[in-house]
Amino acid sequence: MAQGIKDHDDKTHPLQGAGGLDHAALSDIFNQDENRVDWHDETLWWIRQKRDKAVNQLPEWESLRETASQIKNNVLSDLSNYLLQFEANATKNGITIHWAADAKEHNEIVLSLLLSKQVMQMVKSKSMLTEECHLNEFLAENGIDVIDSDLGERIVQLAKEPPSHIVLPCIHKKKEEIGELFHQYLGTPAGNADPQFLTETARQHLRETFLTRKATLTGVNFAVAATGEFVVCTNEGNADMGAHLADIHIASMGIEKIIPERKHLGVFLRLLTRSATGQPITTYSSHFSKPRAGQEMHIIIVDNGRTVQLGREDFRNSLKCIRCGACMNTCPVYRRSGGHSYHNAISGPIGSILAPNLDMEKYADLPFASTLCGSCSNVCPVKIDIHQQLYKWRQVIVKNGYATTAKKASMHLMSFTLSTPSVYHVGGKAGRWVLKHAPFAVNNKFNPWYKHRDMPEPPKESFGEWYAKNKNGKQ
Amino acid sequence: MSSRDKILAAVALNQPGKVDLPDINFLKGTTGNHIEKFIEVLTSIGGKAIAVKSFDDIVAFVKQTTNPGDRVVSTFHEMSDVELINKYHGLPHDLQDIELAVIGAGLGVAENGAVWIKGDLLSQRVIPFICQHLAVILKKDEIVANMHDAYEKIGNEDYGFSTFIAGPSKTADIEQSLVLGAHGARTMTVFLIE
Numbered sequence: 263m264a265q266g267i268k269d270h271d272d273k274t275h276p277l278q279g280a281g282g283l284d285h286a287a288l289s290d291i292f293n294q295d296e297n298r299v300d301w302h303d304e305t306l307w308w309i310r311q312k313r314d315k316a317v318n319q320l321p322e323w324e325s326l327r328e329t330a331s332q333i334k335n336n337v338l339s340d341l342s343n344y345l346l347q348f349e350a351n352a353t354k355n356g357i358t359i360h361w362a363a364d365a366k367e368h369n370e371i372v373l374s375l376l377l378s379k380q381v382m383q384m385v386k387s388k389s390m391l392t393e394e395c396h397l398n399e400f401l402a403e404n405g406i407d408v409i410d411s412d413l414g415e416r417i418v419q420l421a422k423e424p425p426s427h428i429v430l431p432c433i434h435k436k437k438e439e440i441g442e443l444f445h446q447y448l449g450t451p452a453g454n455a456d457p458q459f460l461t462e463t464a465r466q467h468l469r470e471t472f473l474t475r476k477a478t479l480t481g482v483n484f485a486v487a488a489t490g491e492f493v494v495c496t497n498e499g500n501a502d503m504g505a506h507l508a509d510i511h512i513a514s515m516g517i518e519k520i521i522p523e524r525k526h527l528g529v530f531l532r533l534l535t536r537s538a539t540g541q542p543i544t545t546y547s548s549h550f551s552k553p554r555a556g557q558e559m560h561i562i563i564v565d566n567g568r569t570v571q572l573g574r575e576d577f578r579n580s581l582k583c584i585r586c587g588a589c590m591n592t593c594p595v596y597r598r599s600g601g602h603s604y605h606n607a608i609s610g611p612i613g614s615i616l617a618p619n620l621d622m623e624k625y626a627d628l629p630f631a632s633t634l635c636g637s638c639s640n641v642c643p644v645k646i647d648i649h650q651q652l653y654k655w656r657q658v659i660v661k662n663g664y665a666t667t668a669k670k671a672s673m674h675l676m677s678f679t680l681s682t683p684s685v686y687h688v689g690g691k692a693g694r695w696v697l698k699h700a701p702f703a704v705n706n707k708f709n710p711w712y713k714h715r716d717m718p719e720p721p722k723e724s725f726g727e728w729y730a731k732n733k734n735g736k737q
Numbered sequence: 738m739s740s741r742d743k744i745l746a747a748v749a750l751n752q753p754g755k756v757d758l759p760d761i762n763f764l765k766g767t768t769g770n771h772i773e774k775f776i777e778v779l780t781s782i783g784g785k786a787i788a789v790k791s792f793d794d795i796v797a798f799v800k801q802t803t804n805p806g807d808r809v810v811s812t813f814h815e816m817s818d819v820e821l822i823n824k825y826h827g828l829p830h831d832l833q834d835i836e837l838a839v840i841g842a843g844l845g846v847a848e849n850g851a852v853w854i855k856g857d858l859l860s861q862r863v864i865p866f867i868c869q870h871l872a873v874i875l876k877k878d879e880i881v882a883n884m885h886d887a888y889e890k891i892g893n894e895d896y897g898f899s900t901f902i903a904g905p906s907k908t909a910d911i912e913q914s915l916v917l918g919a920h921g922a923r924t925m926t927v928f929l930i931e
Contacts, residue, residue: 305913322764332759339756342749355897361741413919414910430910437912457914465920472920473830499866499906499921506863507829517748522758524891528884529761531901532848542778542849543884543903546866546921552897554862565744573751 284627289599303597310591312540331645334582344487344520351490355552360562365395381477387501388412389481393607411500426601429587478504482515488523491551495544510558518581533643537586571619582644589638611638615651626664629655694720766882771847779850782904784925807836825860838868845880856898871922
């Protein structure tokens with residue numbers, strides 16, 4: 263395996279507080295509170311509907327998706343040149359470029375930049391890459407205080423939890439829980455859970471932070487090869503508040519954030535927020551090209567497994583992702599299992615095809631956390647074949663011996679049954695008999711299909727039997 | 738081998754065969770009058786559009802919406818009685834008490850209500866974000882249909898910082914309840930001028 267890939271015994275960061283539990287076990291925890299699951303499900307579906315409403319206003323939506331997909335295909339096919347071009351142009355603009363092979367190197371670069379300026383406190387706007395790299399934990403261990411400035415991220419930071427969604431970090435939290443956190447950490451009156459009031463409190467608290475931090479870190483939504491500029495999108499304005507006040511601005515980006523030319527921003531900015539939340543565009547789409555007078559601007563370009571994914575023909579398309587979160591909002595499994603059940607920085611369908619590349623054993627469960635309904639692929643603004651990749655990962659994982667013993671046994675049995683007609687017919691008969699005469703044999707807690715479901719009424723006969731009887735028009 | 742060279746070598750080795758870029762010209766919007774659409778979208782995202790005839794109308798608006806003693810700044814010398822911010826040499830942090838900033842926009846986009854703010858025309862980039870209320874002056878004939886038209890107009894413009902701003906700062910992070918005024922401006926007014 264190439265550099266940057268954590269091998270499976272790296273347990274220094276027990277990922278996302280999962281404690282070694284897999285998706286099914288973590289979903290069980292989430293599913294204990296059925297009302298909360300319903301609420302979570304409905305909230306995300308509502309966002310999906312807002313997306314549909316926004317999308318339906320653009321007759322050219324499908325050609326826009328196709329165009330974005332083709333641009334990203336071009337980027338992946340010529341990425342080495344684009345990276346060089348971006349580096350040259352950004353450097354010309356006065357930005358310092360750093361390269362990080364893996365999460366560790368990324369984190370060390372950030373730390374050394376901060377220490378070179380004797381900065382011990384940093385304000386950060388949303389960056390899923392830094393979640394992937396576990397930057398906050400690393401900096402904390404090294405005595406650096408980091409404050410997340412996106413409201414949702416600040417809330418999960420106070421709760422000492424990872425974000426559960428890439429666009430909506432605290433979508434799993436009820437306002438009463440947020441009110442309680444604010445009461446505990448920000449001194450708001452107990453029992454006040456009014457979103458307006460809590461947001462205003464966070465505004466005051468974080469304004470003080472922005473004004474006193476000398477260093478800021480932001481993510482990068484798009485990096486333009488031809489101009490060396492990068493674009494950061496927020497609704498809150500937190501990336502800008504950080505960047506325009508701090509002495510040093512560090513921007514972290516994966517190698518796949520490159521787009522060829524400035525005009526291509528038009529395509530992606532039209533797709534991003536409509537897909538994410540149904541807004542026509544984020545409030546702020548800021549184009550950073552040069553540091554302001556007296557300021558330092560650094561970009562860290564991170565690999566962390568991406569070049570390996572680029573070499574996997576079946577999975578490289580996952581690198582086209584623009585992190586809109588539409589696949590999560592639409593996913594029936596995500597909506598009813600919650601983001602934390604994926605025990606990875608990026609959850610949901612897209613996380614499930616990105617994570618196994620980083621550590622196939624640790625994330626062997628994720629490609630199975632799907633019904634393969636294909637809704638994710640249908641809403642993806644850059645047309646990633648997400649559900650097909652989920653299906654392909656399952657095969658790779660089983661072939662490499664990373665599936666659980668039970669899953670392996672059941673898949674072998676399934677494969678044997680489906681390829682042996684006599685066994686298949688006997689099996690079908692036996693199944694119908696059991697469902698009819700001994701339902702308790704399947705309606706028990708050892709059968710995961712029975713959870714939250716009733717087993718179906720067994721048909722009297724199989725289609726094959728019915729057809730054999732009826733093919734001559736006789737009853 | 739440095740990480741840079743390792744990454745670039747791995748990318749070159751693993752990237753698929755070259756695929757051409759698609760043509761995107763067909764996505765351009767129609768020419769013509771997009772003012773109504775711009776106003777409709779801006780209003781729907783929490784912003785406010787006001788058609789004005791001259792700077793006198795804007796000055797009157799400022800008088801109406803601010804209190805004596807409020808810090809009001811502008812990049813327009815036509816704005817009488819307000820602090821001209823073009824030559825500001827102080828720290829960006831000392832702009833934290835701005836109540837209202839009145840600045841110019843290069844263009845407006847009808848499909849999403851965004852305006853293009855050229856950061857290089859501001860003495861400090863933070864002005865449109867740190868002010869409590871933001872007002873932008875936009876010429877009516879600078880409104881284009883969509884983002885493709887916008888980038889065509891922007892072309893190869895050389896800038897250190899520029900930004901699209903669409904409405905007031907907002908968040909819905911608490912149970913998806915929309916709240917205006919997260920970290921940036923609490924309100925956004927666009928003055929449409931002939």
